[in-house]
Amino acid sequence: MKFKETDIINIVIAGTAGQGVITLKRLIEFAAQKSGIERIFGSEMHGLAQREGAITSHTRYQKKKFKDERKNLQSSLICYADADLFICLEPVEALRRGIFASQKTTFVLNEYDIPGVMITADLEAYPPLDKIVEILKEYSNNVHTINATKICFNSFNSNLLVNIFMLGYAIPTGKLPFIEVEHYEEVIIEWLRNPETNIKALHLGIDEGKKKSESNF
Amino acid sequence: MLGNEALVRGCLEAGVSYVSQYPGTPTSDIGEYFHQVLRENPSLNEYLVHQWAVNEAVATSSCAGAAWTGVRTFNPMKHVGLNVASDALSVIALNGPNPGAMVIGVGSDPGSLGSHQEQNERFYSWMLHLPTIEPHTPQECKDWVKLAFDISEKYDLVINIRTSTRSAHSRGYVELEPLKKGKKKGEFIRNIPKFNSLPPHAINNHVRLYERIERLREAIPELGLNKIFPGNNKIGIITSGTPFGYTMEALNQLQLYDVPILKLGMIYPLNYQEITNFIQDLEKIIIIEELEPFLEVKISEIAQIKRLNVEIVGSEYFPKYNEFSTGLVATTLIKIFHKKPNEQLTKALDYFDSYKEIIPSRFPTFCAGCPERATLYSILKATNHLENTVVCGDIGCYVMSFFPPQQCSDLIICMSGGLSAAIGMSTKTDQNVLAMIGDSTFFHTGLSPLAEAIGYNSNILLIIFDNAWTAMTGHQNDVLRYLIEKDFSIEKVCNALGVPWLRVEDSYNPQKLTKSIEEALNAKGLKVIIIKRECGLQAHRYRMQQIRRIESQGKKVQEEVYHITGCQMCHECSRILSCPAIRRVEINGYETMQIDDDRCIRCGVCYQICPNGAIHKSTLNLLGEEVPFQH
Numbered sequence: 014m015k016f017k018e019t020d021i022i023n024i025v026i027a028g029t030a031g032q033g034v035i036t037l038k039r040l041i042e043f044a045a046q047k048s049g050i051e052r053i054f055g056s057e058m059h060g061l062a063q064r065e066g067a068i069t070s071h072t073r074y075q076k077k078k079f080k081d082e083r084k085n086l087q088s089s090l091i092c093y094a095d096a097d098l099f100i101c102l103e104p105v106e107a108l109r110r111g112i113f114a115s116q117k118t119t120f121v122l123n124e125y126d127i128p129g130v131m132i133t134a135d136l137e138a139y140p141p142l143d144k145i146v147e148i149l150k151e152y153s154n155n156v157h158t159i160n161a162t163k164i165c166f167n168s169f170n171s172n173l174l175v176n177i178f179m180l181g182y183a184i185p186t187g188k189l190p191f192i193e194v195e196h197y198e199e200v201i202i203e204w205l206r207n208p209e210t211n212i213k214a215l216h217l218g219i220d221e222g223k224k225k226s227e228s229n230f
Numbered sequence: 231m232l233g234n235e236a237l238v239r240g241c242l243e244a245g246v247s248y249v250s251q252y253p254g255t256p257t258s259d260i261g262e263y264f265h266q267v268l269r270e271n272p273s274l275n276e277y278l279v280h281q282w283a284v285n286e287a288v289a290t291s292s293c294a295g296a297a298w299t300g301v302r303t304f305n306p307m308k309h310v311g312l313n314v315a316s317d318a319l320s321v322i323a324l325n326g327p328n329p330g331a332m333v334i335g336v337g338s339d340p341g342s343l344g345s346h347q348e349q350n351e352r353f354y355s356w357m358l359h360l361p362t363i364e365p366h367t368p369q370e371c372k373d374w375v376k377l378a379f380d381i382s383e384k385y386d387l388v389i390n391i392r393t394s395t396r397s398a399h400s401r402g403y404v405e406l407e408p409l410k411k412g413k414k415k416g417e418f419i420r421n422i423p424k425f426n427s428l429p430p431h432a433i434n435n436h437v438r439l440y441e442r443i444e445r446l447r448e449a450i451p452e453l454g455l456n457k458i459f460p461g462n463n464k465i466g467i468i469t470s471g472t473p474f475g476y477t478m479e480a481l482n483q484l485q486l487y488d489v490p491i492l493k494l495g496m497i498y499p500l501n502y503q504e505i506t507n508f509i510q511d512l513e514k515i516i517i518i519e520e521l522e523p524f525l526e527v528k529i530s531e532i533a534q535i536k537r538l539n540v541e542i543v544g545s546e547y548f549p550k551y552n553e554f555s556t557g558l559v560a561t562t563l564i565k566i567f568h569k570k571p572n573e574q575l576t577k578a579l580d581y582f583d584s585y586k587e588i589i590p591s592r593f594p595t596f597c598a599g600c601p602e603r604a605t606l607y608s609i610l611k612a613t614n615h616l617e618n619t620v621v622c623g624d625i626g627c628y629v630m631s632f633f634p635p636q637q638c639s640d641l642i643i644c645m646s647g648g649l650s651a652a653i654g655m656s657t658k659t660d661q662n663v664l665a666m667i668g669d670s671t672f673f674h675t676g677l678s679p680l681a682e683a684i685g686y687n688s689n690i691l692l693i694i695f696d697n698a699w700t701a702m703t704g705h706q707n708d709v710l711r712y713l714i715e716k717d718f719s720i721e722k723v724c725n726a727l728g729v730p731w732l733r734v735e736d737s738y739n740p741q742k743l744t745k746s747i748e749e750a751l752n753a754k755g756l757k758v759i760i761i762k763r764e765c766g767l768q769a770h771r772y773r774m775q776q777i778r779r780i781e782s783q784g785k786k787v788q789e790e791v792y793h794i795t796g797c798q799m800c801h802e803c804s805r806i807l808s809c810p811a812i813r814r815v816e817i818n819g820y821e822t823m824q825i826d827d828d829r830c831i832r833c834g835v836c837y838q839i840c841p842n843g844a845i846h847k848s849t850l851n852l853l854g855e856e857v858p859f860q861h
Binding site: 029030039042046052053054055056057058064065066067081082083084085086087088089090091092093094095105106108109111112114115116128129130131132133134135136137138139140144148151152172 | 232343367396397399400401402403459472474475476478479480481482483487555556557560574575577578579581582585586588589590591592593594595596597627630634635801804805808810812813814823828
């Protein structure tokens with residue numbers, strides 16, 4: 014699907030505390046700013062940052078504004094069923110934010126699960142990955158999963174790069190239009206610690222994403 | 231910029247001179263941005279003072295005190311903070327902040343996204359006559375806080391710039407203007423009638439307050455805060471702040487481009503003529519506002535005064551609780567405008583409803599290695615899972631105690647409300663009454679109920695978490711840290727006040743703590759156990775820094791590692807301690823618990839409590855350097 018410059022792009026980033034949801038959101042926003050995007054408006058959730066909670070952020074941008082303000086991006090939150098892209102750093106978090114998904118949504122999903130305390134205590138059940146993917150596929154066929162945590166651990170001996178890797182993995186879906194890879198790189202260099210490793214993770218993600226896109230994106 | 235960053239920028243452009251606040255979501259990061267600015271520009275310290283107050287009432291009075299020397303002051307607080315500050319504010323609003331200016335920044339929280347309750351504190355605006363401005367974008371946050379200082383100075387009024395969790399934490403473009411240095415010094419000039427709101431001056435100041443607010447009411451159209459989007463539809467909308475964004479996008483989705491909209495930047499006071507001009511030719515007005523109807527009441531009042539024949543609706547269609555969203559506004563407008571429901575949307579919502587039951591819960595919980603979690607474990611053990619026991623909870627990280635699986639908090643009221651409730655409760659029940667309070671909350675408002683509990687020798691066991699940080703709001707470098715530098719101790723405070731039964735314990739020694747709690751519950755009168763153990767998150771960060779430093783010198787670090795073998799799946803560690811660093815996994819078809827090495831901070835509590843001795847400790851690099859846990 015080709016986006017028009019006046020389209021509002023809606024991205025849901027979902028994960029758990031400490032996975033870098035807010036960092037990823039800001040990175041996309043700063044890169045969007047570098048790309049000369051006219052309006053950016055997004056919401057992040059603070060206050061539960063280190064407490065194992067579920068974290069979502071909404072990233073929204075519009076390359077060119079309409080003259081009529083009534084048609085422009087006006088809210089920092091995405092409407093129900095209106096997300097173009099879901100970047101899910103943890104599988105079940107995709108379902109938790111399902112209210113924002115519809116047939117137009119592309120999902121990129123880290124397969125590595127982080128069970129909550131109720132799962133560990135065996136007081137609740139964690140749905141199997143296949144089941145999660147099956148539910149998401151009812152929305153759209155564009156569900157792409159990868160074990161980003163495992164790949165990042167094997168490649169960089171760290172799970173702190175999962176968010177950047179998943180961004181890279183999402184780029185070939187075309188659901189982050191009007192932002193160039195160079196702009197992400199610039200922001201990473203200016204803003205993150207260990208920029209070289211982060212850029213490597215970004216490109217590793219892009220390569221994995223491209224492999225997928227050759228088969229079924 | 232984030233909304234909160236933009237507020238700080240606006241203050242700096244307005245030449246703010248003094249800021250005081252108690253941290254609380256969604257306003258905590260305002261203080262962090264001020265600190266960042268001062269850290270990066272040390273020369274500004276001459277012109278700008280930021281203080282973390284012990285509570286909101288202190289912060290508000292501190293700001294008034296500074297304003298009365300003739301400088302500009304800013305006082306951020308969360309919505310419930312306004313309850314605490316309201317006592318002071320009711321008088322400050324009467325007196326007026328002149329010769330300086332005072333702006334309060336209230337962060338409301340519809341949907342209770344980071345708070346223990348939900349309330350519509352807009353009614354304080356009416357009650358205390360606080361002109362209230364509601365920005366929607368970061369640009370408005372920046373521009374309008376600046377304007378608020380001018381209004382405050384000109385009309386001698388305390389202005390409230392009211393954000394919400396959403397507007398405070400939304401990010402967008404902000405066009406900057408030059409910074410202005412605040413006044414280095416002011417001077418207090420004696421004016422007994424203005425600053426002593428006691429009879430007869432109290433009444434005179436009340437009269438004067440009405441004069442000031444009426445002068446501002448007349449001037450509202452010139453301020454440029456309110457904006458009309460014209461349209462020919464006979465149904466119009468009045469809204470403000472965050473709901474304005476939802477409204478615009480909902481109308482866009484429904485392709486209703488002819489609905490006239492009045493976007494209020496200032497929601498109190500309202501200019502009668504401005505409102506009348508907008509509503510007089512319309513048949514119906516929809517008020518879109520979160521929580522209890524405030525604008526609906528105030529606009530109906532104007533329609534009534536002006537004898538206008540217009541139907542005003544809002545709360546009969548929209549919920550009076552929880553936050554709104556574009557989807558909610560759109561589905562509600564569909565009903566009011568008799569539009570056909572959007573099938574794609576309905577289908578997606580129905581589908582979500584069909585599977586949401588299987589989503590496991592993921593509530594916030596204590597971090598791995600949290601000393602508060604370990605304390606709850608000991609409480610559960612000492613009381614045989616709260617048998618014949620009531621636990622009065624409070625505000626801090628331990629507010630999360632009520633979540634399963636520990637479920638170790640029976641009630642929450644407000645800052646220090648737990649201990650206060652325990653005082654009354656203990657006179658009327660023979661159950662064990664426990665109360666919990668953290669160090670920051672203890673200083674916020676906890677000293678007073680403690681004094682009372684000592685006075686009456688209330689039959690309570692009070693647990694004080696002395697973790698050295700205001701942890702829940704993000705470890706601000708607040709007054710608690712300054713007190714710690716000055717070698718203060720809660721133990722000394724308790725002794726000085728005359729606590730009859732006092733122990734200092736460490737929750738990383740669960741057997742000893744459990745025994746102490748058992749003993750306390752067998753004793754009559756007031757018992758206090760201070761849990762002296764630093765916030766695990768901060769202690770771990772500090773320790774990791776030390777380790778990185780030592781390793782970068784090429785030296786080895788001695789490290790304790792915990793692992794599980796022979797697990798009997800008794801769930802002592804997962805249900806009663808419930809540490810999130812412990813995972814349930816399947817290995818070769820057998821279920822076992824496993825310690826997530828990445829998240830474990832080596833507190834060693836699980837190792838001590840495992841009834842089957844299945845958690846083992848080994849020490850790596852025995853000859854390496856030891857890095858102690860506490861600092």
